[in-house]
Amino acid sequence: MTISRRALLALLVLGVGAAVPALGTAEPRIRNGVETTAFPSTGALLEGPNLGAATLLCSGTLIGCRSFVTSAHCVCDADGAACNPNESRHFVYLQHAGVVGVDTITPHPDYDDASGDNDLAIVHLAPITGIPPTALALAPPEFGTSATLAGFGLDDESSEPDRSGLKRFGKLVTEDCGPLALMENDQHVCWSFGPPFGPAGEDSNTCVGDSGGPLFVSQGADSVLAGVASFGVGSTECNDGTSAGSNIANLAAFLESEAGADLSNVTCGPIGQVGGPAAPVFAFAGDLSLATPEGLHSFEVTPGARELRVTLNGTEGPGADFDLFVREGSPPDTLAGEFDCTSSNGSQYEGCSFDDPAAGTWYAVARRFGGAGSYQLVASVLGEKGLCGDGQLHPGEGCDDGNTTSGDGCSAACVDENAPRCGDGVVDPGETCDDGNTNAGDGCSELCRVEFGACPPRPALGCEVASRKTKLNLQWKKNKLIWQWRDFTTVQGFGDPASGATDYRICVYDENEGLPGVALEAHIAAGPAWTPRSNGFRFRADSDEFGGIRKAQLKNSRRAKIKFTGTGMEFPDRIFQDDQVVVQLGNSDGACWQGCYDTPAKKNSGTKFVDSESFDCVIPPPPVCGDGAVEPGEPCDDGNTVAGDGCSDVCEIETAVCGDGIVEEAETCDDGNTIAGDGCDLCQIEPTVCGNGLVEGTEACDDGNTISGDGCELDCTVTP
Numbered sequence: 001m002t003i004s005r006r007a008l009l010a011l012l013v014l015g016v017g018a019a020v021p022a023l024g025t026a027e028p029r030i031r032n033g034v035e036t037t038a039f040p041s042t043g044a045l046l047e048g049p050n051l052g053a054a055t056l057l058c059s060g061t062l063i064g065c066r067s068f069v070t071s072a073h074c075v076c077d078a079d080g081a082a083c084n085p086n087e088s089r090h091f092v093y094l095q096h097a098g099v100v101g102v103d104t105i106t107p108h109p110d111y112d113d114a115s116g117d118n119d120l121a122i123v124h125l126a127p128i129t130g131i132p133p134t135a136l137a138l139a140p141p142e143f144g145t146s147a148t149l150a151g152f153g154l155d156d157e158s159s160e161p162d163r164s165g166l167k168r169f170g171k172l173v174t175e176d177c178g179p180l181a182l183m184e185n186d187q188h189v190c191w192s193f194g195p196p197f198g199p200a201g202e203d204s205n206t207c208v209g210d211s212g213g214p215l216f217v218s219q220g221a222d223s224v225l226a227g228v229a230s231f232g233v234g235s236t237e238c239n240d241g242t243s244a245g246s247n248i249a250n251l252a253a254f255l256e257s258e259a260g261a262d263l264s265n266v267t268c269g270p271i272g273q274v275g276g277p278a279a280p281v282f283a284f285a286g287d288l289s290l291a292t293p294e295g296l297h298s299f300e301v302t303p304g305a306r307e308l309r310v311t312l313n314g315t316e317g318p319g320a321d322f323d324l325f326v327r328e329g330s331p332p333d334t335l336a337g338e339f340d341c342t343s344s345n346g347s348q349y350e351g352c353s354f355d356d357p358a359a360g361t362w363y364a365v366a367r368r369f370g371g372a373g374s375y376q377l378v379a380s381v382l383g384e385k386g387l388c389g390d391g392q393l394h395p396g397e398g399c400d401d402g403n404t405t406s407g408d409g410c411s412a413a414c415v416d417e418n419a420p421r422c423g424d425g426v427v428d429p430g431e432t433c434d435d436g437n438t439n440a441g442d443g444c445s446e447l448c449r450v451e452f453g454a455c456p457p458r459p460a461l462g463c464e465v466a467s468r469k470t471k472l473n474l475q476w477k478k479n480k481l482i483w484q485w486r487d488f489t490t491v492q493g494f495g496d497p498a499s500g501a502t503d504y505r506i507c508v509y510d511e512n513e514g515l516p517g518v519a520l521e522a523h524i525a526a527g528p529a530w531t532p533r534s535n536g537f538r539f540r541a542d543s544d545e546f547g548g549i550r551k552a553q554l555k556n557s558r559r560a561k562i563k564f565t566g567t568g569m570e571f572p573d574r575i576f577q578d579d580q581v582v583v584q585l586g587n588s589d590g591a592c593w594q595g596c597y598d599t600p601a602k603k604n605s606g607t608k609f610v611d612s613e614s615f616d617c618v619i620p621p622p623p624v625c626g627d628g629a630v631e632p633g634e635p636c637d638d639g640n641t642v643a644g645d646g647c648s649d650v651c652e653i654e655t656a657v658c659g660d661g662i663v664e665e666a667e668t669c670d671d672g673n674t675i676a677g678d679g680c681d682l683c684q685i686e687p688t689v690c691g692n693g694l695v696e697g698t699e700a701c702d703d704g705n706t707i708s709g710d711g712c713e714l715d716c717t718v719t720p
Helices: 248-264
Strands: 011-013 042-047 055-062 067-070 090-094 098-107 121-125 146-151 168-175 188-193 214-219 222-234 241-247 281-288 294-301 307-314 321-328 341-343 349-355 360-370 373-382 471-475 480-487 504-512 515-524 530-533 536-540 549-557 559-566 580-587 592-598 608-612
Touching (some): 121 248, 146 222, 248 536, 248 549, 307 360, 321 373
Antiparallel strands (some): 042 055, 146 168, 146 214, 281 373, 471 608, 480 559, 549 559
């Protein structure tokens, strides 16, 4: 990968084999970290033609039960739009799961290979169990925040032999990204590293192989993902200078659109979670060489364990190849073949697993097949996941009173029955109404929000137009919408969605033969899903309850920025763009912002629509009924607004009404009623029947018979 240089500073990407040659000489510079088997969500991204030949590429973090985030530059050699990763060459290793298969890899569509902006990628995995994902930071860390790095990269770019392949961690303090052109606080979380260095683990930096790895910070009682290691600017790749990680809070829309509901998982699978009492972990480390070919370790499996997982990872020095052997009850005899499991795939990443393992002492051996180096061996004993009613408060429970009986304050599903809830008739904090039910469409929504209403049938006039080109991206495969609006100046009218005062509505209008119609719409209610920021507001949703919108940003610091991202929206079959597509964001305070996109779009394939603002777009005024001109949206216009003349008072073609006394359209008669037998039946002339006693059609008489000579002849003519 080629990365640009600016002002004679090297932009140094931290993935293995993906760096610009460093300027200056190397100095000892995680870099200055400490080996660890903690941070269970931190994993290694491997690359190779097969698992046996796979080596460390980058690091990453489990943020869902199937979602692993890393840096886009780890899997791309071009900008995001042109990047097409080869999933078959990638694997993910987690110390409490082993090697996990990769389904798909999706880089951020706006990843910029030159600047490093939007340097994120989602790796979609086979389902993970037993490892709790790491939540995303809700806000960027303040400058001066203590943070923790973790990764499987080198401890020093000049390490001999190669020391990548071991998990390490180290701490740092965040700072203003400063005046460097390559780093912006909106895009990045920054920190500096340089002499004099602090103690190992307390003053650290990323190094080769740590790209994509996590930057953890504390938010409340939780450790959350605030950054993803991206690049550094300095004299050498792992030494003094300024480093940057992608700013998760400000780039989370991409992750939410790709991972969707998976991000809401706080645990994975119906089994004990690593880090909890139902999943004890035993961790070991050692060194292997010709003189010390094996490392033997023992651990205890508790009664009732549902699964035992034993993993091994080692340094990737020249020729290094370590194998794993596991046995119950006695040490494995690797030469005699006496073991219950072996993993020897040729790489430095091995794993064995056992369902319903026997309780007692187990043994694991790390054995050298070739080379020399260090290893980490982890045994995870996964028991029963905590259940509602066991008296212990587990993630996802609002309460647990030791039973599954409702009506005692804690329901059978461990929901706090005394907590405020929508539909109880009381307007609680976060609600703008509560009418005693959770029905939509009655003025108070199912979420206890005053209903803003649906999109009007045509675009509104007078919405604010951006001075910079807005962008619209629609993807049918994932029913995904991304809309971005930016201006060079600040704007007015954001209101206060966080306090419950301002609702939002996004409307996408598509023209077909010049006639606009609502193609997509979503209502984003005010409330706790909105978070106030120093320069605006941010919205996050864990489900499709807001019309599929998962993330929104309203920013108003020096320059205005609006961005909405949604998945799971109800998409039309296609976008016509004949002649234009209009996106309008309005709020319940009356403010409105607009983007307009006229033909031809940059891409409109039927499965994807991508376009940028066209300032030549004109929103036509609504048609005026009664002016005699048939305009788009009017089926007719007869120059008046009088109903009953074939064109209604709202310029709709009127359908004939039988029985109104007016002969219209396909009617052959209309006698003011719908009674049959009077010559006009269902507004059609009835055929005459002589002798039925009714004078019909051309009959001169009808005396109820067909006898001649009685005054009315058989043909219903008068007897001469």
